[in-house]
Amino acid sequence: MNTAQLVDRVLAGETRAISRAITLLENEERAGGALFRDLFAHTGRAFVLGITGAPGSGKSTLVDGLIRILRESGRRVAVLAIDPTSPISGGAVLGDRIRMQAHAGDRGVYIRSMASRGRLGGLAAATSKAQHILDAAGYQVIMIETVGVGQSEVDIAAAADTTLVVMTPGLGDSIQTMKAGILEVADLFALNKADLDGAHRFARQLAASLEADPTSGWLPPIIETQATNGTGLPALWSAIERHQAFLLQTGGLEARRRNRLRTEIMEAVERQLRTNVLPSLTRGAAFSALLADVAARTLAPADAAQTVLGWLRDYPASDDTP
Ligand SMILES: Nc1nc2c(ncn2[C@@H]2O[C@H](COP(=O)(O)OP(=O)(O)O)[C@@H](O)[C@H]2O)c(=O)[nH]1
């Protein structure tokens, strides 16, 4: 299958073609560049829901329940489950795969695990590209489930239109011990395992500690859910849609999406600098000369850096780039 055929099949929503396209991008194979360029023009329609929370809080069970609700209304749904690189939580991901196989025969549902590849934030580097592919393939809703460890909450908020934080009562969860930053990234909360003791009390504590966003005026709602039997899930989805509508009305959606595209551009710039531009600059004779001056203490490193930055201005247009 050549790139043009693959593009056509992805646009037609063919599952195998989508998987193949994502794999190509994950491996950053050369073909991935052309493929992505062609698909990118067809993106910008999907609604992206990020889901984070501690391991075991019930994220995958909630995702499963939300898929059911969305399928009932005929919407096509894709899920990207970010595999933690940590072996500790590895088992949960295997469980996810098994659970989500319930949708295996449904062509309106696409589920894919992606390795986080050790990037600090825990979000796979290829996630944003995979998002675009699923968007081009016509999935109306894309859910990204990520484990609430490390920086991943902050990353997921940057990758999503709406960020759902899943919490549970008990297990030492209290507002005081909550991870820093989690309140800031949440557009809404699911207080899952509402069947457990202390759920209402925890919901009240959480509500008391939340304030409306000073710029947008949005106050994150808290929805009590019981993912295992579906209680509260219709209310949760309604709250998600309310946030989406709010974003649309206030221009927040456009702003968030622009931010994502900005990040994508800058990440591509950084990648190019790191893998191509800087290695080739530092291999050149001009750099060796600079280095010699710095070694002789006649030039300070920061001043040498200024010279190197000057070379960048002409890169790669100039043939005689050092
Ligand atoms: N009691 C109770 N257990 C739940 C609920 N939702 C999920 N669980 C259980 O919590 C465990 C972890 O769920 P999972 O969805 O894998 O959590 P994840 O690691 O956040 O994706 C599983 O055994 C679920 O059956 C709930 O509402 N109530």
Ligand SMILES: [Mg+2]
């Ligand atoms: Mg999970």
